[in-house]
Amino acid sequence: MPVESPAFETKVQRMLKVTERLIDASEQRQMHLLHDHPWDAPVDKPFLMKRERISIYGTPYWDLASEEEIRRLSIEEIVTWWSGFVGLEQLVSEYYMRLVNLRKFRTLPRLETYLKHFVKEEIVHTLVFLKAMDYYGSEMYEVPEFVRSLFDDNASTGEYPLMAVYLTMMVEWLADIQQHLDTDADYVHVLAKSVVHAHWREEMRHIKFGQNVILALADTDQDFIDKARQFTPVFLRQVVDQGVTNIECFDRVGFKHPAFADKEALLEAVIGSPHRQALNRELVRPMMRYFVTSGIYVPQYHALWAEQGFEADIQEALAGDDDASQYA
Numbered sequence: 001m002p003v004e005s006p007a008f009e010t011k012v013q014r015m016l017k018v019t020e021r022l023i024d025a026s027e028q029r030q031m032h033l034l035h036d037h038p039w040d041a042p043v044d045k046p047f048l049m050k051r052e053r054i055s056i057y058g059t060p061y062w063d064l065a066s067e068e069e070i071r072r073l074s075i076e077e078i079v080t081w082w083s084g085f086v087g088l089e090q091l092v093s094e095y096y097m098r099l100v101n102l103r104k105f106r107t108l109p110r111l112e113t114y115l116k117h118f119v120k121e122e123i124v125h126t127l128v129f130l131k132a133m134d135y136y137g138s139e140m141y142e143v144p145e146f147v148r149s150l151f152d153d154n155a156s157t158g159e160y161p162l163m164a165v166y167l168t169m170m171v172e173w174l175a176d177i178q179q180h181l182d183t184d185a186d187y188v189h190v191l192a193k194s195v196v197h198a199h200w201r202e203e204m205r206h207i208k209f210g211q212n213v214i215l216a217l218a219d220t221d222q223d224f225i226d227k228a229r230q231f232t233p234v235f236l237r238q239v240v241d242q243g244v245t246n247i248e249c250f251d252r253v254g255f256k257h258p259a260f261a262d263k264e265a266l267l268e269a270v271i272g273s274p275h276r277q278a279l280n281r282e283l284v285r286p287m288m289r290y291f292v293t294s295g296i297y298v299p300q301y302h303a304l305w306a307e308q309g310f311e312a313d314i315q316e317a318l319a320g321d322d323d324a325s326q327y328a
């Protein structure tokens, strides 16, 4: 679509309206490091994840683990996610603040205003996650390579830094759906639930911002669109599979049964189990609809989605009748 067309202008206006709403919401309420969570709640053998979402559930390894090992895995698998958030959010704060300082969105000053709220929120999130790890007696995991390099090689090809916004939105979206589902059980400890739910509320705004920036501005950068269409299925596969677990979690728990020593077989079992495939479908469903309505998915590259195992998900999204206005 040509950038001077009325349709392009309509999309930009919609993005600006959404941005105003997000600015209002951030000005009214932002997470507080000390006051928003029950840091004084007693912690005695807490369980931090819904059992069905722990990596080994639905595999033969479940019956080889003791109840105590499973409980400790529920802590470590949440903490490895929180470590990913800390890594991503430290980097994105630094990167987005640089965009503001360099006036990369100078033609859209309200986006700059929102980015400042965004960055402030991420800084608080990293502090809250670090405090929560400490509260549960755990500590940071090494941040995955794909997160560490997320902002290294995405030099913008057009007027706006769309690739950084797009990648950030995608990781935030996937990670937050995952966390929300992970902690959705009565027995999940109150502090973990509080942290995840409060984070979810603010991340919903960050994700909406990213969705709308891409929907409105993608037409300004054909090179970005071409790249995004081709690497999205590959990147999505990588993030979905890496999100299942981190092999270091098993080392920290120190499982007694000898079957846990073969890490390769263990990873294959947890990533490939039919139970996990079903959870993954639930995870990617809302995102697939976005890829279709935003034009990131195009039939020309259907084979790439199929190769990465998203054939059924894409077909389901194609059968829906969504339009882009649902993201406003």
Ligand SMILES: [Fe+2]
Pocket: 085, 089, 121, 122, 125, 199, 203
């Ligand atoms: Fe965050």
Ligand SMILES: [Fe+2]
Pocket: 122, 172, 202, 203, 206
């Ligand atoms: Fe965020």
